[in-house]
Amino acid sequence: MKVRLSRFVLSIIAAASASAAFAGEVQVAVAANFTAPVQAIAADFEKDTGNKVVASFGATGQFYAQIKNGAPFEVFLAADDTTPAKLETEGMTVPGSRFTYATGALALWSAKEGYVDANGDVLKKNAYNHLAIANPKTAPYGLAATQALDKLGLTQAVASKIVEGQNISQAQQFIATGNAELGFVALSQIYKDGKITSGSAWVVPASLHEPIKQDAVILNKGKDNPVAKQFSDYLKGPKAAAVIKSYGYTL
Structure with a gap:
């Protein structure tokens, strides 16, 4: 009985370890104004997918400079639409991945x-x-x-x-x-x-003031990471939309 129980416990541990091993993550640069919403969205994303969002927060212009200098970000959530568009024209993003996730x-x-x-x-x-x-x-x-x-x-x-x-x-x-x-x-x-x-x-x-349209885009460093696309799509979903609206943004 003890042997069988031990094997059962070991099998559960092995399954959990395998699940953890297959869990992925995505490095996301997030405009500072979106700190609280993305933290809530990331928590939901992890619960729903098992994958993790590793977020860094700061000014959009500073992130632009960091991305141009090779920072390891895979997804960029900007506080405007012009910076992601500029990165797009400079060939720094995955084609067709840019969209407006919120208007502030x-x-x-x-x-x-x-x-x-x-x-x-x-x-x-x-x-x-x-x-x-x-x-x-x-x-x-x-x-x-x-x-x-x-x-x-x-x-x-x-x-x-x-x-x-x-x-x-x-x-x-x-x-x-x-x-x-x-x-x-x-x-x-x-x-x-x-x-x-x-x-x-x-x-x-x-x-x-001019409309504060906030665009998201998958950066080139995230093109081979399926979690980058998964998180980008998640931002367009109903759970994320509810969180975004609750913080006073429009979609």
Whole structure:
């Protein structure tokens, strides 16, 4: 009996080991604004497929430079549609793999309750010392912020008060820690299931900036990895769509 039981246990261990051996993974570069959604999507993906997403987070422009310099990313989830398109024209991507996975929204946010009003008038009153944005040269949400300021005629008025984060996550940190009274962030960073999760915010009208279409693409380093294609397809599915919408993106 003991021998049979031992063999049974060993067979289970062997099967589990074999399953683990066949499990794959994909290296994904993810725009910082999409950190929380992709973490939730990756967890679902692993449960559903047994395969793992290894994600790195940062500014889209910085990822572009890293990819051009040979970084081992296999899938790229950008915060715009122009950077993946540029990589596509430069022959750095798998043909036909690019698609828009989400359209983002920009928000003016403060960690203080009641500080930002429903119409964003606090921005025009200019009674603050620091306004945080992401670097507009590398972060599409930073670029959208500068476009909004320009449309509102506030570029010169707030120029001396702007503090730049390397990416949208760092811009949010400036605000969350009180180093800036308010600033521009991705709505997805402060929104979940229909409400603002902390502080106070104004969702910037889409008419004040160019559409923030976020494209995904399979990079050349992922062309021979079936998990790269599997994850890319998973992003288009209903489970991922539900997560993406819950963070305030549109599809």
